[in-house]
Amino acid sequence: MFTMFMVAYALDAFFFFLRGFYALESVGDIIFWKLTNVMYPIMTAPLAVFLAYPYLKEKAGTATAWGIRLVMLYSLVVLVFNITLVAISDVSWTYNDLYGMSHFSLESFIPHTYYLTLGLVISVALISVVFLAIAARRETDSFYKNRALLLMFGWLIVVLGQMLLLSPVLAILNPFVIITGMLLLVVGVLRTKK
Amino acid sequence: MSQSDAKEVFIFCDSCKQNVRLKLPAEILDKRVGGLLSVVSVHGTPPHAVVAYIDEQFRVRGIEYPQAALPEEPQVIQEVSEGAVKDLEPHLELGLTGLINSLAEKPKDGVKVLAALMVRAITKRPVFLVHDDPSEGEIALRAVQGLLSDQLLFVTVVNHTQVRGRNLESACVYDLQAKRFMSEGPKVDSKYFEQTIGSLVGQENAYSRLRNELSKIFYSYDRAKQILAQATATVMDTHLASEASIDLMLIPLLLEMAESEGLKLKPKVQQDGLGRAIRSI
Numbered sequence: 001m002f003t004m005f006m007v008a009y010a011l012d013a014f015f016f017f018l019r020g021f022y023a024l025e026s027v028g029d030i031i032f033w034k035l036t037n038v039m040y041p042i043m044t045a046p047l048a049v050f051l052a053y054p055y056l057k058e059k060a061g062t063a064t065a066w067g068i069r070l071v072m073l074y075s076l077v078v079l080v081f082n083i084t085l086v087a088i089s090d091v092s093w094t095y096n097d098l099y100g101m102s103h104f105s106l107e108s109f110i111p112h113t114y115y116l117t118l119g120l121v122i123s124v125a126l127i128s129v130v131f132l133a134i135a136a137r138r139e140t141d142s143f144y145k146n147r148a149l150l151l152m153f154g155w156l157i158v159v160l161g162q163m164l165l166l167s168p169v170l171a172i173l174n175p176f177v178i179i180t181g182m183l184l185l186v187v188g189v190l191r192t193k194k
Numbered sequence: 195m196s197q198s199d200a201k202e203v204f205i206f207c208d209s210c211k212q213n214v215r216l217k218l219p220a221e222i223l224d225k226r227v228g229g230l231l232s233v234v235s236v237h238g239t240p241p242h243a244v245v246a247y248i249d250e251q252f253r254v255r256g257i258e259y260p261q262a263a264l265p266e267e268p269q270v271i272q273e274v275s276e277g278a279v280k281d282l283e284p285h286l287e288l289g290l291t292g293l294i295n296s297l298a299e300k301p302k303d304g305v306k307v308l309a310a311l312m313v314r315a316i317t318k319r320p321v322f323l324v325h326d327d328p329s330e331g332e333i334a335l336r337a338v339q340g341l342l343s344d345q346l347l348f349v350t351v352v353n354h355t356q357v358r359g360r361n362l363e364s365a366c367v368y369d370l371q372a373k374r375f376m377s378e379g380p381k382v383d384s385k386y387f388e389q390t391i392g393s394l395v396g397q398e399n400a401y402s403r404l405r406n407e408l409s410k411i412f413y414s415y416d417r418a419k420q421i422l423a424q425a426t427a428t429v430m431d432t433h434l435a436s437e438a439s440i441d442l443m444l445i446p447l448l449l450e451m452a453e454s455e456g457l458k459l460k461p462k463v464q465q466d467g468l469g470r471a472i473r474s475i
Binding site for chain 2: 141144188
């Protein structure tokens with residue numbers, strides 16, 4: 001599951017990269033924008049399930065286990081719902097940012113489609129943040145405690161960075177915030193115990 | 195010297211049958227003469243000494259037992275000039291490689307067999323080695339028993355006549371002549387031991403190093419028992435592994451060892467799901 005998350009993250013970055021080969025608001029640009037939006041739930045849901053499942057096994061037989069099952073089900077429902085909605089929705093242009101990238105929105109029979117898909121993805125991402133916070137709080141080994149904290153803050157910063165894209169003014173900060181979050185995630189994963 | 199710069203090395207003292215922990219500052223390697231660092235540990239009651247020869251990766255390459263120890267200041271680690279390394283392997287009829295080859299045709303299978311036998315012996319499940327030639331069987335038995343120190347009662351050599359017609363389901367019975375299990379008994383997880391033995395095969399002093407690794411497990415088992423005896427609430431397995439200085443995947447083995455001694459420690463240990471997820475990343 002964690003490997004799936006990492007691969008999805010890498011693919012998402014790759015699709016962003018490929019957008020650069022197409023003219024603004026061209027068909028290719030729009031297709032890859034849609035693909036990046038498809039990747040958001042594919043990234044966030046596996047990470048949430050990866051963290052939820054062992055916690056579910058730990059809490060088996062308790063009332064908390066039912067809550068965790070609901071959370072896992074919610075993540076998977078958001079995954080399917082978001083991919084479907086992104087696939088069937090129309091795309092409308094919103095603005096071009098200072099870096100020369102186009103930003104779009106989704107439109108469908110559901111009001112505020114784009115904000116809905118983003119909100120659902122953010123809620124699933126925050127589930128992972130909660131699990132990482134629980135892990136960090138009760139971890140007694142300092143190495144793994146730091147790893148949990150790095151992953152938690154890194155992921156939180158990445159989520160915040162994506163939300164900045166909703167504002168044409170704040171979008172300029174997006175690359176800096178995303179890279180900061182990514183660096184924390186990378187350090188958290190790659191650090192080795194001596 | 196800060197705590198974080200110190201390296202911990204465990205040596206097994208044959209005199210007191212205990213694991214001895216040596217805390218060595220990382221810079222001590224700079225003071226060695228020749229390839230190995232010799233370290234004396236004076237411990238126990240009455241005080242006695244053991245000399246360990248340690249390489250640059252802080253692995254124990256040899257052990258010596260001075261005939262007398264007259265410490266002025268007990269429990270002080272001193273450096274001595276390098277003496278001859280006592281190579282333990284030639285004194286055994288079977289080293290680790292010999293033992294593995296005697297258990298199976300292929301070394302890889304021999305590693306699996308030895309791992310399975312060790313886990314069962316450690317958890318005090320009876321292990322029977324079957325060989326019609328008592329002397330051949332005794333050689334393998336001594337090699338296995340030497341690894342497991344005081345697990346003498348649970349590994350025995352029998353011949354085929356003694357096992358014929360018996361219900362072997364609950365016991366681990368290995369035919370040394372046919373090189374196959376006659377009965378494996380209840381399933382146990384021996385993956386850790388397969389990895390450990392596999393990594394030591396072909397290395398110098400592999401037998402001693404494996405024995406050292408096993409003695410660490412017994413030390414950690416004693417530590418785990420102490421921790422759980424004092425615990426007033428359930429203890430996370432990740433925390434227990436950290437406090438007992440043992441790999442997390444060996445916690446189930448420690449709990450099995452306790453079960454075999456009649457100690458109900460499993461209810462006191464809670465699986466840390468999120469901790470395992472963080473460790474698996």
